[in-house]
Amino acid sequence: MRTRLLLLLTVILLGLSGCAATNKYHWGNYEKSLYGYYKNPSELETLTESLANIIAEGETDGKVPPGIYAEYAYILYISGKKQESISYFEKEKKSWPESSVLMEKMVTMAKGGDKKESSQNTEPAPGGGIVQ
Amino acid sequence: MTSRKKTPFTVAMFVFSLAAGCSTTSPPKDYTKFRELDPKAILVVPVVNRSVDVNVPDYFLTTISRPVAERGYYVFPVNLVKQILQDDGLADADMVHASNPIRLAELFGADAVLYISIERWDAQYLVLSTQITVKFKYILKCGKTGETIWESSETMIYSPQQSGGGGLGGLVAMAITAAVAKAVPNYIPLSQQANKNGVTKPHSGLPAGPYLDTYGKDKDMF
Incomplete structure (x- = not known):
C-alpha cells in the first residue's frame, strides 16, 4: 500500500513540478543538444538530428515550437x-x-550568399551585416 | 487493490498543499505598462554573466525559449540571434545589453527585448551534497519605446540530486568519476527550473501571451 501510494505521489509530483506542466509544444532534446553544441561545436550533428526530430514529431500534431524551423534552417545553412x-x-x-x-x-542572405559550399569557419557572416 | 480506495483523498490533499506552495507571492508587480504595450514577439539576447562560472550564460540561454514560448509568446531563435549578433561584432553580451533596444527590436522585427543577467552562481560543496545559490535578473524592454515593461529578479537555492547511492561511498565514487572523466555537472535542470520560475510565477512572471487561451484573462494573477 505504501509503495503504491508513494509511486502515485511521485508521478503526481513529477507532473506538477513547476505548477503547470502541460507542454504546448514538442521540445524533444532541444536544451541538451544546444548546450552540448555550445560546449563542443563538433556536436553539430547531434543538434541537427535533435532539431529534425522536434520538427518531425511536432508536425504530426502542429506542435513545432516557435523558432525551431529557423534554428534548423540556420544549421542547414552553415552545413552548406x-x-x-x-x-x-x-x-x-x-x-x-x-x-x-x-x-x-535570412532568405535573402541564403539566396545571395557565397556560392561555394564551405565549412562553418569559412562562411561569410550569417547575419550578412544585419545589425550594421 | 483495496488500498487504492484511500489514495484519491490523500493525493488530493497533497496536490492542494503543493498548489498552495506554488503561489507564495512576492509583492504584486505593476503590469500596467506591459498590458498597454502588449508584446507578442520576444527577442532574447545573450546572457550577461556576473558570476565566475563561464558556463552559466549558455545554461540560461538554452533553457529560456521553452518557458517563454510556453507562456504563449513568439520567441526568436536564440542560437540564430546569438550567431547574427556575433558575426556582426556584438559577441560580447555586455555590449548587446548596452545597445539601443529600439534599434535591436527593429532589426529583428521584435516587439520586446529580453535581457537576462546572472548576478550570482555560487556552488558550495558540502559534505554530502553541493548547494548552488543562483541569483538572476530579467528585464524586458519595449521595442517601440525602449522603456522597461517587466522586470523580475529571483534567488534560488538548488541541491542537485546525486544519483548513485550517495553517502560517503557515493561521494568518493563521484570524486573519482570527476577526476577521471572530468565530469562536468549537469546544470540544465537547474537553469530550466530557474527560468521557469522567473517567467511563469504568478504576480511576478509574464502574463499569458497571445498563443495561450488565457491571454488577457489573467489580470487577477498578473
Missing part, C-alpha cells in the same frame, strides 16, 4: 545546404508571421 535552409526559413515565416522581418533577411 543552402536550398534546404531557405525552405525552412520560409516555413518559420509561414508558421510564425512575427518572424517575417528576420526570416526575409
Whole structure:
C-alpha cells in the first residue's frame, strides 16, 4: 500500500513540478543538444538530428515550437545546404508571421550568399551585416 | 487493490498543499505598462554573466525559449540571434545589453527585448551534497519605446540530486568519476527550473501571451 501510494505521489509530483506542466509544444532534446553544441561545436550533428526530430514529431500534431524551423534552417545553412535552409526559413515565416522581418533577411542572405559550399569557419557572416 | 480506495483523498490533499506552495507571492508587480504595450514577439539576447562560472550564460540561454514560448509568446531563435549578433561584432553580451533596444527590436522585427543577467552562481560543496545559490535578473524592454515593461529578479537555492547511492561511498565514487572523466555537472535542470520560475510565477512572471487561451484573462494573477 505504501509503495503504491508513494509511486502515485511521485508521478503526481513529477507532473506538477513547476505548477503547470502541460507542454504546448514538442521540445524533444532541444536544451541538451544546444548546450552540448555550445560546449563542443563538433556536436553539430547531434543538434541537427535533435532539431529534425522536434520538427518531425511536432508536425504530426502542429506542435513545432516557435523558432525551431529557423534554428534548423540556420544549421542547414552553415552545413552548406543552402536550398534546404531557405525552405525552412520560409516555413518559420509561414508558421510564425512575427518572424517575417528576420526570416526575409535570412532568405535573402541564403539566396545571395557565397556560392561555394564551405565549412562553418569559412562562411561569410550569417547575419550578412544585419545589425550594421 | 483495496488500498487504492484511500489514495484519491490523500493525493488530493497533497496536490492542494503543493498548489498552495506554488503561489507564495512576492509583492504584486505593476503590469500596467506591459498590458498597454502588449508584446507578442520576444527577442532574447545573450546572457550577461556576473558570476565566475563561464558556463552559466549558455545554461540560461538554452533553457529560456521553452518557458517563454510556453507562456504563449513568439520567441526568436536564440542560437540564430546569438550567431547574427556575433558575426556582426556584438559577441560580447555586455555590449548587446548596452545597445539601443529600439534599434535591436527593429532589426529583428521584435516587439520586446529580453535581457537576462546572472548576478550570482555560487556552488558550495558540502559534505554530502553541493548547494548552488543562483541569483538572476530579467528585464524586458519595449521595442517601440525602449522603456522597461517587466522586470523580475529571483534567488534560488538548488541541491542537485546525486544519483548513485550517495553517502560517503557515493561521494568518493563521484570524486573519482570527476577526476577521471572530468565530469562536468549537469546544470540544465537547474537553469530550466530557474527560468521557469522567473517567467511563469504568478504576480511576478509574464502574463499569458497571445498563443495561450488565457491571454488577457489573467489580470487577477498578473
